[in-house]
Amino acid sequence: MKLGRWTVGMKLWTLTSVLMLDVLFVGLMQSSTSSALMRQMRDITDSHLPAVQSMAMLDMRRDGVRAVVLDSLLGASGQDWERGRQAREEIAELSDAMDAHLGVLVSLPLLPETRKAVEEARGVVRRYLEAAKDVLTLVRDQRPDESRARLLDFTKSFEALEAQLGALGSQIALEAKRSKEKAEQLMARASITNTFLLVCGVVLGLVASVLVVGSHVRKLTGIVTRLSDEAGQVADGAVKVNGASQNLSQAAVEQASAVEETVASMEEMAATISKTADNASKSHSVTQKGEEEAQKGKQVIAHMLAAMEGIEASNSKLQSLVQLIQEIEAKTQIINDIVFETRLLSFNASIEAARAGVHGKGFSVVAEEVGKLAVLSGKAADEIRSLLDSSTAEVAKIVSSTQESVLAGKNAFRDCEQAFNSMGDTLQRIRDSVEQIATATQQQEVGVEQTNKAMVAIDHATLNNSKSAETLSALAVDLERGADSLKNSIASMRALVSGDTAQGAAQRSSPRRAPGSSRDPESGDAAGAGVTRVDPCVSRSDSRWERAEALQS
Amino acid sequence: MQLFERGGAQAAEEALADESRHRYLLFSLKGETYGAPLTTVREVLKLGAVKPVPYKSDYFLGVINLRGQIVSIIDLGMRFGLSREPEARGLVIVVETKYGVIGAVVTDLLCVKTIQPRDVEKHPSIDTQVPPRYCLGIAKTERGLVNLVDASGILGDE
Numbered sequence: 048m049k050l051g052r053w054t055v056g057m058k059l060w061t062l063t064s065v066l067m068l069d070v071l072f073v074g075l076m077q078s079s080t081s082s083a084l085m086r087q088m089r090d091i092t093d094s095h096l097p098a099v100q101s102m103a104m105l106d107m108r109r110d111g112v113r114a115v116v117l118d119s120l121l122g123a124s125g126q127d128w129e130r131g132r133q134a135r136e137e138i139a140e141l142s143d144a145m146d147a148h149l150g151v152l153v154s155l156p157l158l159p160e161t162r163k164a165v166e167e168a169r170g171v172v173r174r175y176l177e178a179a180k181d182v183l184t185l186v187r188d189q190r191p192d193e194s195r196a197r198l199l200d201f202t203k204s205f206e207a208l209e210a211q212l213g214a215l216g217s218q219i220a221l222e223a224k225r226s227k228e229k230a231e232q233l234m235a236r237a238s239i240t241n242t243f244l245l246v247c248g249v250v251l252g253l254v255a256s257v258l259v260v261g262s263h264v265r266k267l268t269g270i271v272t273r274l275s276d277e278a279g280q281v282a283d284g285a286v287k288v289n290g291a292s293q294n295l296s297q298a299a300v301e302q303a304s305a306v307e308e309t310v311a312s313m314e315e316m317a318a319t320i321s322k323t324a325d326n327a328s329k330s331h332s333v334t335q336k337g338e339e340e341a342q343k344g345k346q347v348i349a350h351m352l353a354a355m356e357g358i359e360a361s362n363s364k365l366q367s368l369v370q371l372i373q374e375i376e377a378k379t380q381i382i383n384d385i386v387f388e389t390r391l392l393s394f395n396a397s398i399e400a401a402r403a404g405v406h407g408k409g410f411s412v413v414a415e416e417v418g419k420l421a422v423l424s425g426k427a428a429d430e431i432r433s434l435l436d437s438s439t440a441e442v443a444k445i446v447s448s449t450q451e452s453v454l455a456g457k458n459a460f461r462d463c464e465q466a467f468n469s470m471g472d473t474l475q476r477i478r479d480s481v482e483q484i485a486t487a488t489q490q491q492e493v494g495v496e497q498t499n500k501a502m503v504a505i506d507h508a509t510l511n512n513s514k515s516a517e518t519l520s521a522l523a524v525d526l527e528r529g530a531d532s533l534k535n536s537i538a539s540m541r542a543l544v545s546g547d548t549a550q551g552a553a554q555r556s557s558p559r560r561a562p563g564s565s566r567d568p569e570s571g572d573a574a575g576a577g578v579t580r581v582d583p584c585v586s587r588s589d590s591r592w593e594r595a596e597a598l599q600s
Numbered sequence: 601m602q603l604f605e606r607g608g609a610q611a612a613e614e615a616l617a618d619e620s621r622h623r624y625l626l627f628s629l630k631g632e633t634y635g636a637p638l639t640t641v642r643e644v645l646k647l648g649a650v651k652p653v654p655y656k657s658d659y660f661l662g663v664i665n666l667r668g669q670i671v672s673i674i675d676l677g678m679r680f681g682l683s684r685e686p687e688a689r690g691l692v693i694v695v696e697t698k699y700g701v702i703g704a705v706v707t708d709l710l711c712v713k714t715i716q717p718r719d720v721e722k723h724p725s726i727d728t729q730v731p732p733r734y735c736l737g738i739a740k741t742e743r744g745l746v747n748l749v750d751a752s753g754i755l756g757d758e
Contacts, residue, residue, distance in 0.1 A: 387646070390709065394625065394644045397712045401623050401638040411623075418712070 055263050062255040069248035073241055080237035087230035094155040095223040101148040101155075102216045105172070108145045109212065112138060112179045113205055119186050120198060131187045138183055142176040152215075158222055164215045171211040175204040268541075275537045282530035285523050292519035299513035306506050310499065317495045324488040327481045334478040341471040348464045355456050362449045365442055372439045379432050386425035393418030622717065624739070626710040626746060627693065630682045633743060634706075635715065636751040637736075640695050644709055647673070647690030661705065666694065669701065676704040695751040704751065715739045720748060 119134040149172060152165045178201035185194035393414045400411030624635035625644070645666070652662040659678030663670050671694060677683040692703040722737040736748035 391644050391646065394709060394712060397623070398625070398638055398641050398643055402642075415712070 055259075058255075058259045058263070062252075062259055065251055065255070066248060069244055069251065073244045073248070076237055076240050076244065080233055080241075083233045083237075084230055087226045087233070090156070090226045091223060094157050095219060095226065098152055098155055098157065098161075098219045099216070099223075101152045102212060102219060104148045105145055105168075105212055106209075106216075108141045108148070109172075109175065109205065109208055112141050112145075112176065113201075115141070116179050116182050116198070116201060119183055120194065131183070135180075135183050135187070138176075138179050142180070145172055145176065157219070161215070161218045161222055164211070164218045168208070168211045168215045171204065171208045175201070175208045178204045271537060271541045275534070275541065278530055278533045278537050281533065282527060285526040285530050288526065289520055289523035292516045292523055295519065296513050296516035299509045299516060302509045302512070303506060306502050306509060310502050313495050313499055313502065317492065320488050320491045320495060324485060324492070327484040327488060330481045331478060331485065334474045334481060338471055338474045338478065341467050341474060344467045345464060345471070348460050348467060352457065352460050352464070355453050355460060358449065359453050359457075362446055362453060365446050365449070369439060369442050369446060372435050372442065376432065376435050376439065379428050379435060382428040383425065383432070386421045386428055389421035390418060390425070393421055623712055623714050624746070624748060625693065626713050626741075626743070627691075627706040628708045628710060629680070629706050630677045631707075632682075633710065633746045635713070635739060635746045635748045636693060636695065637748070638712060640751045642694040642696055642701065644691065644693050645703075647692050647703075647705070664703065666701075666703075671701050671703045673703040673705060676706055679704070693751065697751075710743075713741065715741065715746070715748075 115134050115137050119131060149165065149169050153162070153169070157165065178197060181197045182194050182201050185191075185197055396414030396417060397411050400407030400414050403410065623638040625638055625641050626633060626635045628634070647664070651664065653660070657674075659675045661673040661675055663672050665671075673692060676693075691706050691709055693706055693709075694701060694703045696702075719740045720737040721740070736750050739746040739748055
């Protein structure tokens with residue numbers, strides 16, 4: 048809508064232009080009135096007043112002339128030459144003066160009627176003056192009668208002049224009055240017009256102010272209030288920003304110190320890691336040696352087991368020996384059986400011999416001998432048996448003990464083998480662990496390097512942060528200043544718009560400022576802004592940083 | 601098997617003492633040494649297969665065929681009441697009794713010995729496990745005390 052885009056400026060321009068036009072009209076009217084009045088005034092001052100003055104002077108002179116004349120007449124003894132001469136000089140002066148006045152009158156811008164009257168008066172004045180001069184001459188010439196006659200003329204011309212001057216004066220007065228009336232007319236007209244225009248202007252102004260200015264002033268007041276609030280908030284914000292920038296700076300400082308500590312820890316860790324790597328490699332070689340030894344041990348054990356097995360083989364051979372012995376034992380058992388049978392046989396033989404009685408004596412001897420032989424055989428067999436038994440026992444003992452020993456040895460060797468195996472496994476595991484440790488330490492070293500780089504990056508970031516904090520603080524200071532100036536502007540605007548004093552505005556906004564400034568106790572700004580510059584970040588003069596930065600680059 | 605410990609000279613002496621009736625067959629039975637007169641003993645043998653015969657007496661082990669002759673086998677230990685179990689070894693002394701030829705299972709055969717009557721004590725007061733009717737006396741030998749038993753009367757109560 049066209050009206051909507053009729054901005055305040057345009058409205059105000061319109062209003063002011065209308066008012067200006069009105070004022071212009073009023074002014075023009077006034078000026079025209081004034082000029083008219085001035086013209087009238089000029090008339091009065093330039094023509095009427097001089098005219099009146101001239102008239103007055105003329106009257107004066109006329110009276111003076113008359114006085115001189117009369118005086119000279121009175122003192123007309125004619126003897127006083129000096130007086131007469133003085134009188135004549137005076138009359139001459141007076142006539143010059145009257146001429147001058149008349150000249151002035153003529154020169155004045157008067158109405159034609161008045162001018163005509165002036166010309167007539169001039170004539171009369173001339174006659175008057177001539178009469179005066181004549182009188183004086185006559186007086187001088189000691190002709191009293193002519194002088195008295197001339198005096199009558201003089202008196203007539205005086206009266207005529209008086210009348211003429213009176214007429215001129217009244218003419219002039221009339222002119223003046225006319226001018227005055229004219230002026231009054233003009234004044235009246237002008238006042239009417241002016242009043243009309245003023246009323247128009249006032250009405251317009253009222254309407255406009257009600258329609259435009261009032262609402263806009265309200266809006267402006269609202270805007271100003273809001274701006275004041277916003278300015279207060281901006282100031283608070285500036286304080287907060289400053290606080291934040293100080294926090295940031297502090298955090299950056301803390302971060303920097305933490306980063307330094309971390310770098311130191313990293314260095315220690317790197318040293319520890321390299322030590323660990325050395326130890327790991329040493330352990331690796333040691334475990335390798337250990338594994339080789341274990342292998343050798345296993346080989347030895349294998350040899351020993353082979354030897355054991357050889358022993359076992361011989362043992363089993365011994366066992367076959369035992370078997371042999373057992374076979375022999377079996378054979379001796381047979382022998383024993385045979386012996387037993389033989390004994391039985393001998394017993395039977397003895398029995399038969401006994402039953403045979405005497406005849407069987409030799410037989411009984413034979414039987415007995417057989418029995419004895421059998422017994423001897425039995426004994427031998429028994430001895431053999433016992434020998435065999437003991438041998439068997441011995442061999443069995445040997446075999447069993449050897450078996451036991453072999454078993455024990457085998458077990459021992461198996462245990463050793465197991466031990467070696469487990470040792471080998473353990474060593475393998477140790478070696479694997481050590482390899483893992485080595486790999487891990489390598490990774491750790493890489494990690495430490497990366498961490499170092501990261502630390503350098505963090506440090507750079509910290510420096511940037513602190514620089515940003517500085518910038519932020521400076522910006523906060525600027526912001527604070529801007530907020531202050533804004534507040535001043537707003538206060539002045541408020542003063543302009545709603546008439547509130549700056550103090551009131553400041554009082555309204557300062558309570559909001561207090562919390563912001565209380566957060567910043569280090570601010571010593573008496574103006575209550577609470578925004579101070581942030582100290583620059585700690586400098587990096589540590590050699591480690593140079594190294595780290597060299598690494599970084 | 602116990603060994604016979606006598607020397608050769610003594611053996612000759614023994615051989616000259618030809619009193620065959622004083623010759624005894626010494627055997628052990630359940631730990632005790634007994635002697636049976638050689639005259640009553642027919643022979644000794646080792647048991648092979650005994651053919652069991654159902655009989656009411658538990659000491660009766662069975663019969664065997666000895667060269668065509670049927671011989672009853674009894675367990676002497678059980679007969680004497682010395683034990684409840686039959687003898688395991690199977691050494692049999694074949695004796696002649698009034699009831700025929702009986703084989704008595706003994707533990708072990710020791711030897712044939714000539715025992716002089718002066719060495720024999722017919723003292724019944726010695727406490728033996730053998731019932732007194734079988735006991736011929738106690739002989740003192742270098743082995744110790746030997747119970748001399750009458751083998752032919754072992755089936756006296758039958």
